[in-house]
Amino acid sequence: MTFDQEAVLRAFARAAEDGHAELTALDQRSGDGDFGDNLRGGLRDAVGRFESNGGTAFGALGSVFLDDVGGTSGPLLGLLFTEIARALDGDDDPVSAFGAGARSGLEAIQRVGEAQVGDRTLVDALTPAVEAMPGGFAAAARAAADGARHTAELRARMGRASYVGDRAVGEPDPGAVGIALLFAAAAGVAEPDAEVPAVL
Template sequence: MIDQEAVLRRYARAVEDAHTTLTELDQRSGDGDFGDNLRGGLRAALTRFDKGGTSAFGALGEVFLDEVGGTSGPLLGLLFTEIARALDSGAGFADGAGAGLTAIQRVGEARVGDRTLVDALAPAVDALVTGGPVEAANAARAGADRTALLRARMGRASYVGDRAKGAPDPGAVGIALFFWAAAAVASPEADLPAPA
């Protein structure tokens, strides 16, 4: 069973460390608020979790659905909510991540290759089917890195053309950081470098 609290706290620290990078990436492809939104959401989720009454991933889902703006806020909220729901029902982390991907694609319609967070999430979900958190983290990071080569076909970045090319999509990096945090908690001996 995954240690939700440890993952939440590790993810929050990783995003604090990567805040400047995430902001700079989003300035190339969007309005530059992704780093603030992700960091603010994680801070609020920690506060909500520390007050009690919900699981760590439940707090993440609630905060990102209800309080975090931007394009990615509600999508991340769907992912975290589905993972929390799966874990609460006795299903696995992989089941929740897969359900989250399905929900995100149902709402946003993005596919791999569109230069969105799906480019990191879909490979991570695939890796969880046959592997574990380390494989998922590596797949998410590789997927995020590949977005640097892509022209955006969805979201705000689609309006800036080739200007965003050469740097990874910030949402995909945010997803890679989440799976890195899960791997760092589940398999600390793997000593994976953070994606950003």
């Protein structure tokens, strides 16, 4: 299996562009409405940095989101992308490398943010994706999508959404949707013939 990091970055960026309005609307119900802007802007900048500086696509993602993207999710996503970049650099098997990086990223996110499954955060999509990753990218993408959809049933216990009570219930958490878009992009590149459910 080949794994084209640049193609994944560009697919992820297109998904953020296409889903910007819906991601913004979701975050307006549960947060301050900036997630769509932050994700789209960060991905645009990462594409630009990769084109200008070279290196690896996930390295560009990690540095942009850690250094330049605001909001609660920017640095957390930066940790994830950085760990994936590190793992992909040291392993020839993209499934095991991406899975190991995603697991390390999840652990880093939980150390910093302390969120657990059920708290209605990106962890609700990332955890099942990591657990399903040994089965391949499409299996992880399906698990992430299922996890993101399930957040619609949850009352937030962490982050800004925890202050709005039940107002966000009924719609998925935007951060979890962002994770599902990442895994869908990776699956579309690595396993183009596999079925991956739409998240937005």
